[in-house]
Amino acid sequence: MNSRFIVLMVLLAVVRHANAEPDLEALTKAASRCDAARAYCFGLAFHIAVGDSGPVATADWITGQLAGANQHFAPLDVGFQIAGVTALDGSAARIEDRQERDALGATIAGTVVDVFVTGQLDDIDTPGEVARGVTWRGKGGRKFIILSTLGKERTLAHELGHVFGLPHSRYPISIMNKKKRDEPPIDQRTFAGEEIAAMRPQLVRLVQGKVLANLAANP
Secondary structure, X not given: OOHHHHHHHHHXXXXXXXXXXXXXXXXXXXXXXXXXXXXXXXXXXXXXXXXXOEEOOOHHHHHHHHHHHHHHXXXXXXXXXXXEEEEEOHHXXXXXXXXXXXXXXXXXXXXXXXXXXXXXXXXXXXXXXXXXXXXXXXXXXXXEEEEEOOOOOOHHHHHHHXXXXXXOOOOOOEOOXXXXXXXXXXXXXXXXXXXXXXXXXXXXHHHHOOOOOOHHHOO
């Protein structure tokens, strides 16, 4: 068991840094709520690594990810809002291996989607490469998300696609398609219609199984 893993396990409890609290609290207050017209609203619990210079992610980056998720999930009648923002110790500013990913998963609880934000997410399948995001399985098989701040505005939406049951795809329009391509332009890419249809059964299972709480049902 490597020393970084041991340190991460010890420090993964939520740590409130004095210099991080105002930024994270402001982000929570400024974040938009779900569109009241949507049938489903799910909470996102953000856990953000904080180093000596502050949180690894800016408020603009987080709200940009949230806006992207709400845009791409609109055809599914699903919205997302920030359920809370907590700070992780600076040891989480880089996630290197499976053990460290699993350590994050050991902390998840509740009926929201947990999103961990790190400054660097190493690609465990390709040594020397980094990933922008990953959907991982924690205790009991519960899925959670790890995002690198290298992620584009659609990265959170892509990972949420995995939470709602989608694999990577070959649809040219799809944000689940990781292949490099020229068409359609990036700003026109979203979920394919077939993917929206494929997510509906998983959406129902997550709500009926009380894995995720539908906040639209409890305004």
